[in-house]
Amino acid sequence: MEMDWYLGLSAVLFTIGVIGVLTKKNAIVIFMCAELMLNSVNLTLVSFSAQLGDVHGQILVFFALCVAAAEAAVGLAIIIAIYRNNLTVDVTRINLLKW
Amino acid sequence: METYLFILFATLAVAAAIGMISSKDTVNSALFLVLNLISVAGIFLLLKAQFLAVVQVLVYGGAIMVLFLFVIMLLNLSDEEHMLSRFSVRYAVGFFLGVIVLSQLLYAIASVTGTLPQIHPEMEQVGTVEAIGDALFTVYLLPVLVTAILLTAAVVGALLLAQRNISDKVNK
Amino acid sequence: MELLLNIVIYLPLFGALLLIFIRQEDWVRWTSLLITTATFLLSIPLLLQFDISAAGKVQYLTVGEPFMGDWDVKYMVGLDGLSMLLFMLTTFMAPIVVLSSWTTIRNHVAGFYSMLLILQTGSLGVFAAMDLFMFYIFFELTQIPMFFLIGIWGGSDRIYATVKFFIYTLVGWLLMLVALIYVGYAAGYMVNDGVFTTDWRLITSPEFQLDLVQQTWLFLSFGFAFCIKVPIFPFHSWLPLAHTEAPTAGSVVLAAIALKMGTYAVLRYLIPLFPNAAIAFAPMFAVLGVIGIIYGALVAMVQKDVKKLVAYSSISHLGFVVLGMFAFTTTGAQGAIIQMVNHGLSTGALFIIVGMLYERRHSRMIADFGGIAKMMPVMTVMFMIATLASIGLPGLNGFVGEFLILVGSFNSDVLGSPWYAVIAALGVILAAGYMLWMFQRVMFGPITHEENKKLTDINAREIGLLVPIMIFIVWIGIRPTDFTKYSEAQVEWMLEDTRARAEAIASNAAGEQLPAWAQKLYDVTPQLASIHEIVNKEDSRLSSATEPADGDGKINDKQEQSL
């Protein structure tokens, strides 16, 4: 079995994440898509790590997980704050700032 | 056997990802993401990264996604319109960009077909808790400490943003 | 003396800082007057000690340490024949400018005078800088105060005028900055062991040889900046606006000093730095100069606003300066320098007088005046002298400059045609027309407006500030050599040096092929071609001289034929 299957899978997942970020309107879902992107990158890292027999890639995944957790905490807090202000998390309806 | 497992997990992961971005219901989206994360954890196992597979399920699937679900329930978010129900330039641009990114990445990856070796034989040792722990607390000690501060900062920040009462400017 | 030069340059800046701590408005005025007068008095020894015969040598030179790390960019100031008179003009006009705005400026007095003083330091620095980079810095230092002077204390349309003035100038000078950097590196590689340099002595040394393509590009970008600053037609549109909207002091500074920076820069940098390009493009610039002379005069003729009329007459006068400089003759360049001084004096005086009229009448429209000579006899005399000087009446200063320029351009080998001078002479006639017509309408005739009957003549302060200008107007007119002697040796040396370097570069470049577009630019004018011909002839002569087959006599014959 070839390694590029893994890379291909992660590329597909990454792209789905990108499409999601660009098309969705709900802030939470956009954020989840960003998490999907991070997750697919983790897959890439693990498969490279497996290919090289090298631990560093997995270490990076570990840190990426930490970052994802931290991002989740802050991101969800921001979403709660904006929901309290606007009663919506629809990014197309939150538009005080333009140009 | 591995090939079949890979195909199974990969199909699940992609299907869950597509399900996530096409679902109308935010809760469903979140659940799809959990499914995706777990499938990816399965693939980690195939790649002999046991530690990360466990962490993936525990931290990502367990902690983070629960947080997501909690917030979604807390805010009682209404359903979103179906992704394809209203075609707009936004979608077109998003789709177009997505296709470009995908094709570039696929091209990049396809160009290395056949050059990559099998899973490295040392991987059995590399993916274990011992190996990773060893690296983390020797070479990567400083980053681990940084992570401590990062998580502290995130907690303080989350408190700061979500804790205090919002003043009178809320539009009702 | 070196120290004295630096003191003269920075004393006004020090004064500007001093003004921050002074609250009383009258004290502010007196302090500024004191500072500017002191500056002028201190600058007199510089003139007296000046070695007239020294050519190609910078006097009172201060050379600082390189201040930008690995680059040979240093603080360098000094004076030579090109800058001496303009430097003195600047120190001379400053007290007059301060006096002229004594009563007109009533708000933010301290701000006004500190701007004027900073502007003076900048201007003195521009004329004294002996390093291209320092020149640029000092030049930009004059822009900021000018921006505020016009914008805060100007007329009704001041904001548009000042923003236009600032942006217009900056666009040109930023493009020049790129060219300046290029010159700095090129000079570094050629004459300074690879270290970036903008030292004037190095960038005008014979070893610094830019090829023709480089020269064309660099000349055009430097030229563009200077054209805007001078301003040369068709880049002049900011000038009438800025002149009209500026307060009297601003107009005077602009006319007497700021505009000279452009023409001075042409003489100091544009021509010596890019000799071949300068010679090649000389006819083009001369044409622009002549167009400026005629255009300025014609537009001035139809102005209803006295100040605008004077502003357009500036364009006309500066056209003369440009023509004189690009004639590439000593007479022409001498005329250009003295014409710069003349224009500073006479146009400065005219602006001051217009300011006095405006202060009394709150109008600058010609139609609002008429017959006021009866009420203001002293003013009439002054105005008359300034007007006649501006026209170029023999015996007054304007005549000297214009005459020298016309003679210089008439005989110019670079321009190659007397027509430039002939058409420019037409400008003198036109000037007589519009100036006298204006004077007649403002001063004589019946009094049509009741308010004009209440006008009072100029007071002692106003007389006091005009009289020194009048003295110099007459002095230059009667004994021009007292002034032209300062620049004579230097100008002669500079032109010869420039021509010599041009030929050296052309002979080195004779075999080089120019790209098609550059060739086209050069073909616009036949002069470069003629240099090429001379060089080619010499080349063929040399090559034939090396042929041993022919006898000596034949070569001599050939030489005689070619000569």
Added chain:
Amino acid sequence: MEPVNELLTILPLIIIGAAGLFVMMLDAFTGNARLAYLSTMLFSVAALAAAVSNLFGPTGESFHNLITYGGTAAFGMVLVMIGTLFSVILSRDYLEKTGGHIAEVYSMILFAAFGMLLLVASNNLVTLFLGIETMSISLYVLAGLVKNEKKSVEAALKYFLLGAFATGFLLYGIALLYGASGSTFLVDIAATEEKGMIYWAGVGLLLVGFFFKISAVPFHMWTPDVYQGAPTTITAFMATASKAAAFVAFILVLSRALPDARAEWGDVIWVFAVLTMVVGNILALVQDNVKRMLAYSSIAHAGYIMIGLAAGTDAAYSAVLFYLFAYTLMNIGAFGIVAFYEWHKGYDFTNVENYSGLGFQQPVMGVLMSIFLFSMVGIPPFAGFIGKYRVFAAAVDEGLISLVVVGVLASAASVYYYLRVLVHLYMKENDKGIVLSRPGALYTAALLILAALTIYFGVNPGLLTDLLGSFKGHHY
């Protein structure tokens, strides 16, 4: 290396990390914002001093080569600490007047600074990633600080979503580079033999990630919103310290990890530099909101800095570092004065129309604003001019003349919107009867110091240029 010496190499980082935790605890137990402010200031001064002393110390690697110290990294730390210190000093008055002066602010600022310090010292993609993320996550929070203001929270959301998106690209780039080279150390990546598609895809994605952080067009979308929405002194912090940190890290990555690929990324940066300068300046022209104008102007400045990166020589890198220094000084200053006007109630003092005639009230503030704005225009004798000049010069020396011409034309256009502020301050009438209060002594002193530095390094840049010119350690 002795453990103690090893710790000394990252002394500013340690001080700031400890300070962040200390201030957090202080807040938890006392909740005294004033005390938090004071201790933050003291710690910042200490960290700045430590960074400056590192600047003159040795260079090398520590912590298993994860960290690089001295030289460029130390200068990056100095930049970050200058930005942090002055933003902190200015924040107190501003936040007290606008309501929002809480102790957590300072701990978040310190955590962000911690991330920046790590970022400028990273010699490895792991630390780089962690540094960027620590910085970004803290900044997301800071952007939404005044959370009862809709704009502020909205800015935080936009920043956060786009930031998370960009993180994905950055991490993907890192992952692919890791795959192509088998290591996350910058030096090892430079040694990559085979440059296949994976390598180039990695480089491209990494560039995208950095372009986002330095807000290069077209990845600038978040900048104006965030800069406008965030509290002004926090904006100053973001615009200076985080930009400077990102640029220094960018220099480290370009010069250490990708020196062989210079021709390729040089061309890419060339294109994005042009886009950034042109779009940034054009959009700045039409802004009425001063903060938004300054946001676009900072995008434009990123474009000028990218000219230096595109040149990619040692001289260009040190020119960029100088530019960043000047940029930090003048931007904090300008935002500080906007913050001063803004804390007056009654009018929206981020709108330039409301500045009419205010230059003569509180003349010190007006004069300082002129100095900072003229420095941004790039007029001598201010530091901004020297920065621009050196960057342009380095690029001209590399033959990028057309790029420099675009740069000067863009900065000529920029004059209009900078002058517009001055025109309103000085040349229009104050017809609304606005009366300004006096700023605090420390506030004024901080701005005066910034202005003095702006002038000093404009008149006498040699001190700094010599130092920066001696950094031959951009790459090995």
